Amino acid sequence: TVSRDIAELGLVRVGGPDSHYVKPNDGLGAASAVGREDRLQRLLRDLPLTVRRGQGIAILTTTPGSANSLASAIDAVAWPELIGTIAGDDTIFAALALHPRAYEGFAQRIARLGAYVQPED
Structure with missing residues (x-):
């Protein structure tokens, strides 16, 4: 219907x-860039988010049913390291720009807002 x-x-x-x-x-x-980051930070206060490095992507995991709203908020901040996101139910693939420090920049920004970034081996 x-x-x-x-x-x-x-x-x-x-x-x-x-x-x-x-x-x-x-x-x-x-909305201003600050307003978009504030929205993402509010979501991260309520929804756990873990970030790990992939090859050219960041893999983000959260609680079931939360990935779409988080991915939308991440896309909205339009950080230069981020090309875009694809969200499932509890997993987000974030495609990163092709420069050597893209993951580090993305990880620092999202950690500052409350996400947990897994240390690299």
């Missing part, structure tokens, strides 16, 4: 004389 599709897409109704449905984070493009 249409109402089930709206719920699955996570849309919310914006009221008023011209009511319509929007995704809750549609306004993030206009």
Whole structure:
């Protein structure tokens, strides 16, 4: 049904004389970089996130059902080390830029906001 599709897409109704449905984070493009980092930091206070290094990617794990909202918030901060994310249920693959210190820069930024970064062997 249409109402089930709206719920699955996570849309919310914006009221008023011209009511319509929007995704809750549609306004993030206009938010300041500080506002986007604040949103990610608030999520990280409630949701555990572990970060490990992959080859050209960072692998992030969290609680089941949380990966999509975290990935959206990570994409929104638009850090230069990050190309984009792909989220499953509890795992996020973050594609990193092709420069030698991309992982270190990404790991430092996300650790500063509250994520746990696994030490490298």
